[in-house]
Amino acid sequence: MEYSDKVMDYFMNPKNMGTMEEPDGVGEVGNPSCGDQMTIQIKVEDDRIVDIKFKTFGCAAAIATSSMVTELARNKTLDEALQLTNQEVEEELGGLPPIKRHCSLLAEEGLEAAIENYRSKQEGNS
Amino acid sequence: MEYSDKVMDYFMNPKNMGTMEEPDGVGEVGNPSCGDQMTIQIKVEDDRIVDIKFKTFGCAAAIATSSMVTELARNKTLDEALQLTNQEVEEELGGLPPIKRHCSLLAEEGLEAAIENYRSKQEGNS
Amino acid sequence: MENSLIYLDHNATTPVAPEVLQAMQPFHREQFANPSSPYRIATEAAQARETAREAVAELLGCKSQEIIFTGCGTEADNLAIKGVGFARRQQGNHIITTKIEHHAVLKSCQWMEKQGFELTYLDVDETGRVSPEQVERSLRDDTILVTIMHANNEVGTVQPLQEIGELLADKQAYFHTDAVQTAGKIPFTVEDLKVDLLSISAHKIYGPKGVGALYRRQGTTLQPLLHGGRHENNLRAGTENIAGIVGLGAAARLARKNLAESADKRVAELRDRLEAGLFEKITDLKFNGNRNHRLPTTVNLSFNYIEGEAMLLHLDAHGIAVSSGSACTSGTLDASHVLLAMGVPVELAHGSLRFSLGYENTEADIQRVIDLLPGIVRKLREISPLYPGEQ
Amino acid sequence: MENSLIYLDHNATTPVAPEVLQAMQPFHREQFANPSSPYRIATEAAQARETAREAVAELLGCKSQEIIFTGCGTEADNLAIKGVGFARRQQGNHIITTKIEHHAVLKSCQWMEKQGFELTYLDVDETGRVSPEQVERSLRDDTILVTIMHANNEVGTVQPLQEIGELLADKQAYFHTDAVQTAGKIPFTVEDLKVDLLSISAHKIYGPKGVGALYRRQGTTLQPLLHGGRHENNLRAGTENIAGIVGLGAAARLARKNLAESADKRVAELRDRLEAGLFEKITDLKFNGNRNHRLPTTVNLSFNYIEGEAMLLHLDAHGIAVSSGSACTSGTLDASHVLLAMGVPVELAHGSLRFSLGYENTEADIQRVIDLLPGIVRKLREISPLYPGEQ
Ligand SMILES: Cc1ncc(COP(=O)(O)O)c(C=O)c1O
C-alpha cells in the first residue's frame, strides 16, 4: 500500500485543522469503532463558505481527505460545495490505495452534514 | 543417496567378473524387468569353491554386491558359502543406502542358486 | 535513508544475518544441484540439507528426522492442521483452537469447517491468555487436534502450553503449536511444551524468507499438503530450496548462540525501557498483553483518541518502522482480531502500535522513539474530535 | 572437482545465473522489510515484487495481475488442481490428465480421487504424445479441469496444447498445463496455448530454488491451498519470499533475452550433435521421445542390456552429471512411469539416460561425453548377463 506524495503532505501538515468559535453549521460523521470519525465546522456568509475547520480521528487517508475537502469547499457557495464528490477529493490528492477509498466518502459526507446542519438551523430561524 | 567408497570401488572395478569354460554350477536369479539380473558360475573341487565368476545387469549396488559375494565365497566350502548372508555382504561393503538393500539379496540368492545347481547335478551323476 | 533506519518491527520480519547470508552463498551457483540426484555434487547438497536439519532439531530439542522443511511458516501451519485433519478423519472430526491465532491457523481452521470438521475457538482473558481448564472442558472424544499458538505475534502473550500439553498427554488429540514467534527467541524444547507438532519460520529469526519447518513427533500421522516427489520423507514435495534450508539451519545456530548469551534478556531490558519511557511521557496509554508471560521482543500499546496507522506513518517519516496490528492483516481495515478477543474496545484497538525489537537495536534507538512519539501523539490528538484535551 | 564439472542435468535444476543472484542480493539485508507493512521500506519491497510480477507476465504474455507467486513448481501444480477442484465441486466432479505427468500433478490427481473426484488418465503414443481426439472423447459434462503438461521433463516431448485448448474453448472445463519445463526454454504465450492456468518454477531457468508461479487467467475460480494472510490477491498466504520472487523476475527477463537471441536453437544444435555422436558410436541404442515435438534441451536414450544408474555413476566419476529417469522420483526403484506409458519395455526403461543441456554447455562438453560414454557402455555390457556380444 502506498500513499501519493500529496496525500502524505495533507496528512502530515493538514490544512484547516481545528475548531472555530460559533460555527454556523456542524457536521459529525463516522464512528470511532469503525476506525474513523470526523467533525467539520463551517462559517457561512451570503450562502458562501467563508471559513471551514475539521477534526478527524482516523488513518492517514481519513485525515488527508478531510483536509482536502475543506480546502476545496472554502469560498464555494453551498450549492457548489454540495456538488463536491469523493472522486474529486481523491483526484485532487492524486488517488488513494483501493482499500482506502471509503475514507474519501467520510469527507464528502462530513461536508454535506455540515451544510445540512446549517440549512436546517436557517429554516429554524426563518 | 550415497554409496560408500568400497561400494563404488567394487562397482567401478568389479572382481571376478566374467564367465568360465565348463562351470560346475550356475545360478541365475533376478529379472531384467525388475531392474536386475545376475548369473553366477562356480568351479568346485573337494566341496570347495575354487573359482567363481559373475555377470550382473543392474545398478551400482547390484554390481558391487555381486562382486563382493564372489570374493567372500571363493575358497570357502559349499556349506560355509551357504552360510553367507546378505548382511555380511553389506557389511563388507561398508553398508548400502536403505532403498538399495534388496540388491544384496540378489547376490546371496545367486550364490545359493549356483551351489544348488552344482549339488543337483552331483546327485544326477551319482 | 536506510542508514538511519530504526527498525522496530522484528515480529513482522528480520534482516538476514550476515553469517546466515554467507552460509547460503555457495548453494546458488556452486553446490546448486538437485539433492535428489545420485551424482556427487547432488550428494553434497543433500548433506548440507541434513546438516541444516540437525541444527533446527538442536534448536527445538528433537530428532532431526522429526523436522519437515516447508516454504514458510504459513505452510507449516496449514500442513499441520490440514495434514492431521485429513489423516485422522476416521478418528474424529473436532479441532480446538483459539480466537487469537495467526491467520495462517485461523483461516486454515475456517477452511476445515467448510470441509465438514467441527471447530471450537477458545476465548482468551484480557491479557490474551487461554486457560488450560477451558481447553479441558472443550475436549471431546472425537477431538483429533488442539492447535494453540506459543506466543502471539501482536501482543507477545505466551500461552501455558506445558500445562495444556500435560492434560492432553493421555488424550488421542494431537497438540500443535504455532511457534513462529518464539522459536529462537525464548529458550524451550518440544519436550518442555509437550507438543506433537510445532511450526517455525526462518525470516522471523534472521533467516531468509520463503522457508519454514514443521516439527512432527515421530509416529504422528500426517498427510502431505503438497503432493509430488518423495521429498521430506514423503511429507512435502517440491525440489528443496537448499539455500533457504541452509539459511534456516544457520539462523537456528545463530539463535542458539544468542540465547546462550542471554540476548533475549538484553532485548527485554531495552523493551522495558521503551515501555517505561512512553508511559512516563504519554497520558491515556493502555498496555495490551501480559507482563508476566510475554515475548522479550514485544510491547503493544493503545493510544487513546488516535489511530494506529497515522502514528505509524509519522514515525516512518522519521525513519522509525513499527507496526499497528499485524502486518499480515494489513490490506484489511478491520481492527485486530487479537485485541478484540482480549476485550480491548474497538477505538483502542484501532489506536494500537506494536513495537517489536531485535538484537541489533540500541539504547539510542529506543531513546529516539521516546523523544519523538509524544509529540506525534500530541499532534494527532489535536486533530482528533475524540480528544477531550489534557485533564 | 567442481571446476571441471560437465553439467547435463538442467531439467533437474540449474545454477542461479550471476545477474539473477545480483538482482536478489539487496533483498536479504537491505530491502528486507515485509512488503505488507505500510512504512516506506516495505513499500520498496512491494514494488520490487510487482516489478518481478511484470517480468513473469511478459515472459508468459499475460497481465501481471494474473500471476500468483508460489513456493515452487510443485505448489503451483497442487494449487491449480486442488484449487480448481475444491472451488468447482458444484459444477462437476471429473478431471482429465495424462499418464506421463510429473508427480506433482499425478500425485495431486490421485489425492483428489481419494476426495471423491473422478479422474481420467490419458494414454500417450510411443513418442509420449497425447492425442487431442482422445481428450475430446474423454470430456464429460461434469469435467471441470483438464491438466496436461506442456513438455515432459524426462523425454522432452511437447504436447499439442493449442489444439487441445481450442477444443476446450467452448467447454466449461478449465485448462491447466504444467509448463515447468517449457517456460523460458521455448517461446510461447498463454494465448498460444489457450490455457487458463499454467505452472512455472524458477530453478529450472537459472532462478533460485523455492519459488514458482501460477498463471491464472482473469476470472478463473480458484481456492487457495495455503490459507492465512491476504497475500497474492488472497490466493496464496505467507510472507512473500521477496528475494526469491525478485530472482524469478530476473530469471524471466534473462529467459526472454536468451530466447530473443535464439539460445534455444544453439542448445538444440549441441543436443543434436550429442545424439548423433552417440548413435554413431553405440549399438543397440533406442531413442525415447518425439524428434519433431521436443524441448531443445533434452535427449533421452535407452542403452540395451545395461542399467541407467550404473552408467550415470561412471559418468559422474568423470565429472559428468546426467540423469537416469526423473530426479524427483529417485529414491524409488521403479522404472520411469513416463517411459512405461510410452510402451518402452521395462529393461530398456531401466537402461535410460536423460541428457538435458543448458546455455553454458560447450561443444567440448558434448565431445567429452561422446568420447567417454561408449567405453562405459562397453564395460557395463561386458558385465551384463543379458548382452549377447557384438553381432
Ligand atoms: C514438469 C515438472 N513439473 C513440476 C516440477 C516440480 O517443480 P519444483 O521442483 O519447483 O517443485 C518439475 C521439476 O521438479 C518438473 O520437471
Ligand SMILES: Cc1ncc(COP(=O)(O)O)c(C=O)c1O
Ligand atoms: C504467529 C505467526 N504464525 C505464522 C506466521 C506466518 O509465517 P510466514 O510469514 O513465514 O508464512 C507469522 C508471521 O507472519 C506469525 O507471526
